[in-house]
Amino acid sequence: MRPIFIIGAGRSGTKFLRDTLAASPEVSRIPYDVGYIWRYGNEGLEHDEINADSVGPRQLDWIRKQLPRLVDKKIKKPGARFIVEKSVPNSLRPQLLYKAFPDALFVHIVRDGRAVAESAIRLWKAPTDKGYLFDKIRYFPWANFKYALWFVRNRLFSRRKKTIAIWGPRYSGIQKDVSELPLHEVCARQWMKCVQVTEQQLSTVPSDQVFMLRYEELMRDPQTVKALCDWVGVGSEFVMTAYENNIEPGNNEKWKDRLSGSRLDDINRIFSEEPELARKYCRG
Secondary structure, rough: EEEEEEEEOOOOOOOHHHHHHHOOOOOOEEOOHHHHHOOOOOOOOOOOOOHHHOOHHHHHHHHHHHHOOOOOOOOOOOOOOOEOOOOOHHOOOHHHHHOOOOOEEEEEOOOOOOHHHHHHHHHOOOOHHHHHHHHHHHHOOOHHHHHHHHHHHHHHHHHHHOOOOOOOOOOOHHHHHHHHHOHHHHHHHHHHHHHHHHHHHHHHOOOHEEEEEEHHHHHOOOHHHHHHHHHHOOOOHHHHHHHHHOOOOHHHHHHHHHHHHHHHHHHHHHHHHOOOHHHHHHHO
């Protein structure tokens, strides 16, 4: 099956888009973020910015074998031609995905960074969803036990140091930022880094293998989904039904009421470090 990778910062609609597209009988999904697949051989790395050049043939072969095995086993799709995956740390390593799967399709979804930061703050503070975690463990390939050790070590380190556990993509330097910056600034920097790296690395992928869309447009315009289906090459009937049943257009503006003026000023100051990105994605 040909991979479709949905690439976006956490809280940018990647899960919604994955599940919407997977409503097609031609598209199977991987139902969980599977960052451990991509970290094979780099389990000790303290961040998710894996250099594609550092990943050798043995690691690539393991990744190619493991990914199809993680397809949702609850839904049988004998006619599926595509497999869709959306692990958010992949926003910091698209070139690795392209190296592993040169024929893959990439869907880059971007949401207003202020909305992402506001939503991410709540996820960082939320308790671990144990049901989701246990379900995810069922799919875990124990050949990659080093990742499990790394994950546990990081959790224990956070508790011992009495720091907040890192949620979402780990950009290089995030540990230092967590110890020195307020959480809303870390979330802003996390979004900015994810978008910046994704844009840079996807620019090296053939343009006919990349589809760009805005979360805000996805929430208000069904034709965005139709255009995506046409681009992938799958029928849109079931996908459009899933979209209409699960769409929550009110999410576009909630951040305006939830972010205090001082926090918004801090977030905008972080974004001013990359003014082109801010102008492009944080308007109004």
